[in-house]
Amino acid sequence: MxxxxxxxxxxxxxxxxxxxxxxxxxxxxxxxxxxxxxxxxxxxxxxxxxTHEISPSAKPNPEVKLQTIKELTERKAANDENMENNENG
The missing domain is CATH 2.20.25 (N-terminal domain of TfIIb)
Structure with a gap:
């Protein structure tokens, strides 16, 4: 429930x-x-x-497009790396 x-x-x-x-x-x-x-x-x-999916649907709606938690984590890590490069150079 x-x-x-x-x-x-x-x-x-x-x-x-x-x-x-x-x-x-x-x-x-x-x-x-x-x-x-x-x-x-x-x-x-x-x-x-x-805002994002944690577990995909077994019956997905083709009109609904959500980022996965993995995609969000990878994007954040990539952005963090760019920020560090900008601060050092």
Whole structure:
């Protein structure tokens, strides 16, 4: 069973509930949160974005293009090397 996301109110530190959400596209959702503390009653909007894949899908959507964690790690390492070369020369 999947676990639901847990959010903390930035004002009173109580838990927040997702009241609703709206899909923007396959990788992006707007979520609307409300503080569970009746005396606080803070509400907010947030963005939930899928940024990269950790494990590939067994039924991939050909319209969804995501970098793998390996590609992101290799890219970061390559960029770090370029930064070191620029600092030394």
């Amino acid at each position: 999947a676990r639901s996301a847990s959010y903390q109110c930035p004002h009173c530190s109580s838990g927040m509930s997702i009241r609703s959400s709206r899909s923007v596209h396959a990788l992006l959702r707007n979520i609307y949160l409300q503080c569970n503390n009746y005396h606080c009653s803070f509400s907010a909007a947030a963005i939930l974005e899928i």
